[in-house]
Amino acid sequence: MSDTTPPQLPAGFRAAGVAAHIKKNGQPDVALIVSATGCSAAAVFTANRVKAAPVLYDQELLATGNGHLRAVVINSGCANACTGPSGLQDCLDTASHTAGALSDSTGQRINPAQVAVMSTGVIGVNLPMGRLRAGITDAVESLSADGLERAARAIMTTDTVPKIAYARLSAPAGTVQIAGIAKGSGMIHPNLATMLSVVMTDAAVDSDTLKTMLKDAAGLSFNRISVDGDTSTNDTLLALANGASRVVVDSGELRGQFQRALTQVCIDLARQMARDGEGATKLITLEITGAPDVHTAEVVGRTIAKSPLVKTAFYGEDANWGRIIAAAGYSGEDVEPGCMSLWFGPVLVFQNGMPTQYSEEDATRAIQTHDVTVRLDLGLGSATATIWTCDLSHDYVTINGRYRT
């Protein structure tokens, strides 16, 4: 599905990332993505009852808009959350300023209602609008068809690496591209948690179809990772389809192929997020098998993925499988210890309610790697789910003990 083509923006998209000094450290903090033509748009937002202003703003925009977004502007360094009515006003001002600057630059008439906004960073602080406006003006001037990575860098907060994924599909009518960027390394948990992601495609997909496909893709990717169990006020996953490839995705075989490619891009981004979890030293892949249904597999996997005891044991490379069995036990699902089997990599450590005669050395070696796979078979059915998480390290505590300073 994906090939060795380096990630690039799909046809008709340009992007930029600039430093507007919203972040104290001078790193890039304003990203702008613009399509040459109107895009179908779909989004998935945080389930948190406390929603940041840009989430409320975009929800309204997508619910009432004509589905023809032209741009999304994203700032890092300030979440514009818990900011009351002034926060919403700032969203409107951001969209207006972006639309104005883009209209001037392109000579086309772009409405504020064609611009989505996203923010990530500290909660409870108003956006520094002067600096943000200046940054947007800079970003419009530096828009480029090779700006994908610069945009990915400008949305980073505690991320240590930019997150980019890409896929290409060959269809009879032409080639379709999908590119995505994401940020998020803390406060990450199912229901999207602090993550922002934009997925762009040059396929022609109507908004309703795009929404259905995006929701399915998110369910198998972003909703299956956990860093710390916290769910943020700002999570947004936005998909834009501008149709520049002239390949129409609506039904049939191509739809299936496109769904798989979209899901793969989202899984790729989600895994990058889990691997880059704050302070993480390991990506942990939890394969839950033998479940009576997918929901049970997901709940058990998420409970394990969230356990600080499990996560610190992986950090210490201690093959303490008892904590995994215990976490499955308190997941709230009807699991039976006597039916469970557990593997660290290839090493079966627990079976039929008891430890096996495994070698401690083998079990330890199986987790002394940056890419740990653990399989828990519940022995109750045939449903499965894969959940990604990371270990919990000293650096997580350091990063989050002094995030604002």
Added chain:
Amino acid sequence: MSDTTPPQLPAGFRAAGVAAHIKKNGQPDVALIVSATGCSAAAVFTANRVKAAPVLYDQELLATGNGHLRAVVINSGCANACTGPSGLQDCLDTASHTAGALSDSTGQRINPAQVAVMSTGVIGVNLPMGRLRAGITDAVESLSADGLERAARAIMTTDTVPKIAYARLSAPAGTVQIAGIAKGSGMIHPNLATMLSVVMTDAAVDSDTLKTMLKDAAGLSFNRISVDGDTSTNDTLLALANGASRVVVDSGELRGQFQRALTQVCIDLARQMARDGEGATKLITLEITGAPDVHTAEVVGRTIAKSPLVKTAFYGEDANWGRIIAAAGYSGEDVEPGCMSLWFGPVLVFQNGMPTQYSEEDATRAIQTHDVTVRLDLGLGSATATIWTCDLSHDYVTINGRYRT
């Protein structure tokens, strides 16, 4: 209710704590509590579906027994969890050996069915029965009316201090005493999580009454603390009432007084556990007020208490209130950001959905203490709940990354 009397065993109880080398570090690891006469008994056990052998054993004992326990033997260093049928056999052997040694020592006939057993420590390892039996023999020989603290020390795992609470009640018919010991500093979360506690009283209380009172007390104490959100396989809270004071607690005013004293002893132990949370530097008291009902207040409080982001911010003494509001938002309860108010100590930092004009210095000072109080008013009603938790430090990671080594 409680006074300045130093904690002591209620009338008719003796206790011991000895080192049997179940723990690698040579610290005391076998506690024994014995009553001169049969006790009414009641217990609350872990809600984990994976229950350790001693939990299964005691559940059966209390369900089928005659309610006249004479002793409880507790080992630390090995949880006897995930050990299959041999784990249950070890429980039976432990009770039999204890009953035999006590019969020899007291000259009274004590049945194995009058002995409860508890274990705490590493999961998935069988009890070293030879050492445990030798330790029990030693413990029987060193039983003493002033052995309360020695018993409390012998049940410690990663606890840094023994946990003891005590209350006295003056009734017309005499004086009633209640003493409790507890262990637990990690894997602690509502539904009891890794904690063991024994509460002893010389009041005469029938088993059914004791059960009702213990459940109420646990709901307001042990079920309202959280260290890391993990729920263990071994949690047991056992109450023993031997009637040695000849004061009968069954109904009326005395029952209310006894309930309050019992609850206070449990709250005292629970707070000691939260304060001694693994690696903790602060006891955090979360007062949730203005809730539509107690359940909502509890759920919101527990969600905040469990958030690694909230807990690391307290560790860093960063008055990052946004994380508390965000955690309330993802609690799953119907909270309204616009109705919430939040205080750090006396400092109102958030009101009506927006930050107040508080001084950052004042807010920081309010959390630069070992005893932090945070109040979140939901603005939706008049129900309240108090939840205790602790901060999340580097030491938590160190302790749990290498627990078994």
